[in-house]
Amino acid sequence: MQKEKSKRIDPTEVMERIATASKTVVSGVEDKDVKHWVTIYITGKGYKVPADLTILTAIEYAGYKFIRGCGCRQGFCGACSTVYRKKGEYKLRTGLACQTRVEDGMYLVQIPFVPAEKASYDISKEEYNANVFFKYYPEVARCISCNTCTKACPQDLQVMDYVQAAIKGDFEFLANESFDCIQCGLCALRCPSEIVQYHVAQLGRRMYGRYGSGPEPAHLLKRIKEIEDGKFNKEMEEITKLSRSQLEKLYAERKRESN
Amino acid sequence: MTKKVVITSKNVDFLKKVIELSAQPITRCDQCGVCSGSCPMVNEMDITPSQLMRMVQLGQEEVLGSKAMWLCASCYTCTVRCPRGLDVSKVAEALRQITLRKAIDYIDIKKIPKGEIKKLPQIALVGAFRKFTG
């Protein structure tokens, strides 16, 4: 097989292409001015869309309106989970619609919701060891270290590693590795052992925050005491009595650096 | 107690399936009973390991309804003692897997009392879930 020479990608050129493509969605640039087009398949039907849109904006360009599976549009909320395949490939791919650019031949499925029961617990009543995970999420013992969750994660987290850390009772590793999790649910959807990784991680982070991460910062304790001593009571009482227009005035005239 | 058994192609299919899944020449079992004598769980079982092997040999799919295959602790004592070199633990596993792969679990994970889960070491939970859930 011939080795392909990798083209040097000019970032400015890429940004300009994205901006041009996005204009078709945002400010109605005419189709004839768009140079690059791709065909994507939404619920099995093919659509020609500008090449440099994200999956989210491409689906909107095609005429759909999102009433589910769309949130912050910035890659932070985890609402726009997408499962897709690329033309000619067997691999099942996952990603966030707002963060993934379209490619020719993409077969898209938007996941509006991942079913996952969250356990009820009171971390103040739990012991700081691995048994807390088995108590509320016993299915975590079914993990077979297949790494499917890691492959599914759009945030590039080492999901299998943090689930294993939960089993081992290594709260610190679990908390740090799962920190950037946006709870999009793609890992839970793909897991053959039917574990809900992000719920396990949430429990682990809460336990770590309470029991493992050291004493509370001094400034936090100070502020809590101030609140309990009633330092802010008068201000709170005044502000809750204001009308909507008064609040708007207060907000518009607030102190800012630019004033 | 005797039972009349008519072997049809369905029975043969079941036997073949278990032979393939366990990779054991089950027809070689001559019912000597060493596995039953060695099994630590035999007193709790509804049918003995020898009877389990016999039912499989005759392609009796109702063996899947026995409690015996779920009581197996995978201790491999039968494995090391069978004079015909058969691995009975693999036959039991094949029968369990046939059921588990139909998404029929033997235990409900969520029904284990929280007090027990608190005591049980990971090794017990992982092992039980591997053997009893699909």
Add this chain to the structure above:
Amino acid sequence: MRIPYYPGCTLKTNAKNFEVSAIESAKILGIELVELPRWNCCGTVFSLTSDDLMHHVAPIRNLIRVQEMNEDGFVKDEYRLLVLCSMCYNTLKRANLRVKENPDDLKKINDFMYLEKEGYEGNVEIIHLLSLLKDLGFDKVKEKVKKPLEDLKIAPYYGCMLLRPKEVGIDDAEEPTIQEELLSSLGANIIDSPYKKVCCGSYQTVQDKNIVADLTYNILTHAQKEGAEAITTSCPLCAFNLDNRQEEVKKKHPDFKKIPVFYFTQLMALAFGLDKSFCRFDLNYINPEPLLRKKKLLEG
């Protein structure tokens, strides 16, 4: 000697006493157990169906870590993986044999794990600590004994996973002697019991603890009848069934007398004169300290 070491989940939590006593007593013998980085749960049991490859991924992934340890300089030319937990030992060793004997299956498993830096090349050997000690020579163990376990009558218990099936057994499946040899070198009195290789009930303890109570009752009372004052084991599941489940045994058989259960490494640490904190007796369910004090093996 620096050797890659696989702990397994339970040794990091409920069976920390096993790990701590093993690491410290191995140090006395010049063996440093170097923990495998990024290890994962081996799955506890070896998958027995002919077509299953998925459940071998977990054990084989750990063997790639042994390769990585050598490449990253944590150990030098050491492709043996030391295991303490009997169940992990059995699963890792059987999975290793499975893929070595079936290179097509190994290729499939390696292809599945494409996110790993490299595939498993098939040159790791799984070794249990007892085998390592036997290779070292029990006379070397005896040399380090500062506090011989005189007058302590111990019935070693093997369970299943160390002995069966034959291709992974560390000793003869019907007449094992390896634990006896070790404990003799520590100065203890050996009590033999025919139940030393009878299964404790294993994972049945989750669903059917009463059956385990009966099995445990048989195993322990037979040893006690022969005069045993303590039991040793090498498996956290056997330890749980023989030790923690004595509560259920007592409920079912009121005439039952409790008996402490040790990990063999705890007795090694004791005999080597190490500080009590390295034995972590607080994690043993039946407190062994009164017996040890009676035998003048502990102060107090």
